[in-house]
Structures are given as structure tokens and as C-alpha cells.
Amino acid sequence: MAIARPIRVLGLVAVGLWVFFLYQVFGPAKIPKGPGDTLANMERDPNLDLTGEPEGELWRADKGYGLGAEGTNRINATLLSLVRNEELEGMLQAMNDLERTWNSKFNYPWTFFNDVPFTEEFKKKTREATKAECFYELIPKEHWDVPSWIDEEIFQESAKILKENDIQYGSMKSYHQMCRWNSGLFYKHPALEHTQFYWRVEPKVHFFCDVDYDVFRYMQDFNKTYGFTINLYDAPQSIPTLWPETTKFMAQHPEYLHENHAMQWLTDSARRPEHNMKANGYSTCHFWSNFEIADMSFWRSQAYEDYFNHLDRAGGFFYERWGDAPVHSIALGLFEDSSKIHWFRDIGYQHIPYFNCPNSPKCKGCMTGRFTDGESWLMKEDCRPNWFKYVGMG
Ligand SMILES: Nc1nc2c(ncn2[C@@H]2O[C@H](COP(=O)(O)OP(=O)(O)O)[C@@H](O)[C@H]2O)c(=O)[nH]1
Numbered sequence: 001m002a003i004a005r006p007i008r009v010l011g012l013v014a015v016g017l018w019v020f021f022l023y024q025v026f027g028p029a030k031i032p033k034g035p036g037d038t039l040a041n042m043e044r045d046p047n048l049d050l051t052g053e054p055e056g057e058l059w060r061a062d063k064g065y066g067l068g069a070e071g072t073n074r075i076n077a078t079l080l081s082l083v084r085n086e087e088l089e090g091m092l093q094a095m096n097d098l099e100r101t102w103n104s105k106f107n108y109p110w111t112f113f114n115d116v117p118f119t120e121e122f123k124k125k126t127r128e129a130t131k132a133e134c135f136y137e138l139i140p141k142e143h144w145d146v147p148s149w150i151d152e153e154i155f156q157e158s159a160k161i162l163k164e165n166d167i168q169y170g171s172m173k174s175y176h177q178m179c180r181w182n183s184g185l186f187y188k189h190p191a192l193e194h195t196q197f198y199w200r201v202e203p204k205v206h207f208f209c210d211v212d213y214d215v216f217r218y219m220q221d222f223n224k225t226y227g228f229t230i231n232l233y234d235a236p237q238s239i240p241t242l243w244p245e246t247t248k249f250m251a252q253h254p255e256y257l258h259e260n261h262a263m264q265w266l267t268d269s270a271r272r273p274e275h276n277m278k279a280n281g282y283s284t285c286h287f288w289s290n291f292e293i294a295d296m297s298f299w300r301s302q303a304y305e306d307y308f309n310h311l312d313r314a315g316g317f318f319y320e321r322w323g324d325a326p327v328h329s330i331a332l333g334l335f336e337d338s339s340k341i342h343w344f345r346d347i348g349y350q351h352i353p354y355f356n357c358p359n360s361p362k363c364k365g366c367m368t369g370r371f372t373d374g375e376s377w378l379m380k381e382d383c384r385p386n387w388f389k390y391v392g393m394g
């Protein structure tokens, strides 16, 4: 009996679909190429879980946080921004976000730093964006200038290599100066001599969640040295000799290694082996330092002073593009008790193109659990899973 053609076609399609189904179920297991390669390979983001304030007794803004002398509960801390006059609009936007969500309740001062004097317009507009005190500081030449031992010709040659490797800002000298200043000099500015804690704020960043406790008091009371929101992989070509220099330094100073270090996080090679290989033994994982809430006593310690001087002499701030983020992170991972490093999961934050966006009724304007609003391949830049794995979510 002849079967009508449409029925034959339908039958063939049905058989084809059945074979495809069986192959999906019983076929070879799919090997993920790496974390974040596809959206399906992402681990569950802890930001999807309901997030509240940190546990323990917190200081509220109901008393002791008034302006000036009334602010008896404020501790020795400042909001801190290195910024250019041309970035005024972005600075105002970041200030408005942080004032709205936090500082209008606690009135911590703002300290602005620049390598050239701030304009009157910059001072006027930023003063208008806060009730708190504002300070405007010029960076001393000897802190900003390229050090005498850096050779201009080698710098220019190195800049070409960085460019070939697509390292952003590689040939922009001021970017190298900025990274060096943020690594080892900002806390030596005379204006910060009597200040212990800071919260670093960059122009154009966003804050999304109401924070109703004194974050600096939290750091102090719970014995925290460093607070972060985002943890990333770095471009290995920007730091090929940072880890080798670090291991040289550690061989000279084994006494600086803290017994509760985060070496496994620093040297992990399981998650992104090629990164570890190209960075010569460093995972490249780092706290993204455009956000940092930290105790400057750590940077002022002998261990960090010696480490920074070693790196500074090695020249990689200019001949490579060592960032303050990996430098700070390596030092913290080696010299500090890792339980003193805190993930501020409750502070909603964005610096293009990454977010920390918790699941909390206190947050508005970001999508819960979203890590990036850029291309999906950026997902693999997330190193938080390794921090959580080796150290935890404290
Ligand atoms: N005063 C001053 N600030 C700078 C300079 N270069 C960078 N910054 C600041 O350093 C921070 C990081 O620079 P940014 O351009 O945001 O770098 P990115 O975040 O790595 O893309 C920002 O707060 C900038 O305002 C500079 O030459 N002078």
C-alpha cells in the first residue's frame, strides 16, 4: 500500500527527532570548556540568595552621626577618591549614589586627590553633593612622578609590547603612575596621616542598596582589614613577572607569610589553567580595587612596605602594567589573616562592566545576581567562586 508523501515526511521527521532525543540523553557527556563558557555552565550565584546585613551588633545612624562635632560615633575614616577635574560629572554621579544609599546617614568626610590642583568648579559642585566635610588634596610630585630608576626607552619599548597584547592603557604613562600611587603611595599622603580606614570611590560607579549601618565601625568592631565586592581574573599579559618577583620576595622574607594565608586562591590553576601559566604561577584572581573599604594599617605595615619597595624597584609598574588590584590582593593573600577579608555582599555596586547585585528589598536599580551587563563571555572573568571555595563568604 502506498503511503502518502506528507505522511512519509512526517514519519521521517519523527524518527529524526527520536534519534536526536536519544543522542541528547545517552550520547557522550558534554565537557564544559571552562566556567562561564556558556550561561548553562555558570555556578549558582550566592547573590541570588536573600541577603541581609552582616551578623552581629551594628552601629545605626540614630545618634552620634550628626555633622561636625555632633558626629561623636564616627571613627577615623574617609571616603577617598583619586579623580581628574574632567571627571566631575562622573564623580557627582558616584557621590549622589553613595550619599543616597549610605553617607547622608553617617556623614563621613570625602577626601579628593589629584596630581594637578582641583578647579573651583570641581570643589563647588562636589561640596554641593554632600553635607559632609570635603578635602581637596594635591599629590606631592615625589609620589606621582615616574621614579628615577625607570628608563624611558625601556618604558616606550614595553608599551609597544603591551599594545600588541591588547593591554588597555598600556602606553598611557599616567595610568601606570595611577596604579603605582594606588598600590603604595596614597596612604602616605600627609592629609591621611591620622586616618585609619578609607572607602575608595571612583567616578561613574553605582551603588544600589540602602546600607543602614556604619560600615567603618563594622570593619573595626569585627576586626576586618579589607572589604571587597567583586573578585576577578586579570589579564596575564599585564603582569607576567609580578608573581616571579613575589616569589623572590617571599624567599627573602618567609616570615611575612601569614599562617592563615590565601595562597590556594592566589595560585589556583584548576579553574583557568592558561591564566596561571601565562602569569607564571599566579591565578590572576584579585579583589577589584575600584571598590575597597580597608584599614590603612595593613598598607603601613613593614611587610607591605618591604613588598611594595621590592616591586617598585623591579620596575613592573612601568615595564609591565601591574595594577594596584593584583598588588593589593597578592599582599593580602600572603601577609594577612584571610578571615579578616570581608565580602560586602550587601553593598550593591557597579563599575563598568561588572556588578555586585544582592537579592534584597533594600536594593534598587540593578538586576539581582547579575554579574555583568556586557557580553556573556565576561562571565568567566568572575573569580568569586574560587574565593568562596578556598576562603569562604565571611
Ligand atoms: N587625578 C588623576 N586621577 C587619575 C588619573 N588616571 C586615573 N585616575 C583616577 O584613577 C581611577 C582609575 O582610573 P580609571 O580611568 O577609572 O581606570 P579603570 O577603572 O581601570 O578603567 C579613577 O578614579 C580615575 O579618576 C590621573 O592621571 N590623574
Ligand SMILES: [Mg+2]
Pocket (backbone or CB within 6 Å): 202, 290, 351
Ligand atoms: Mg574606573
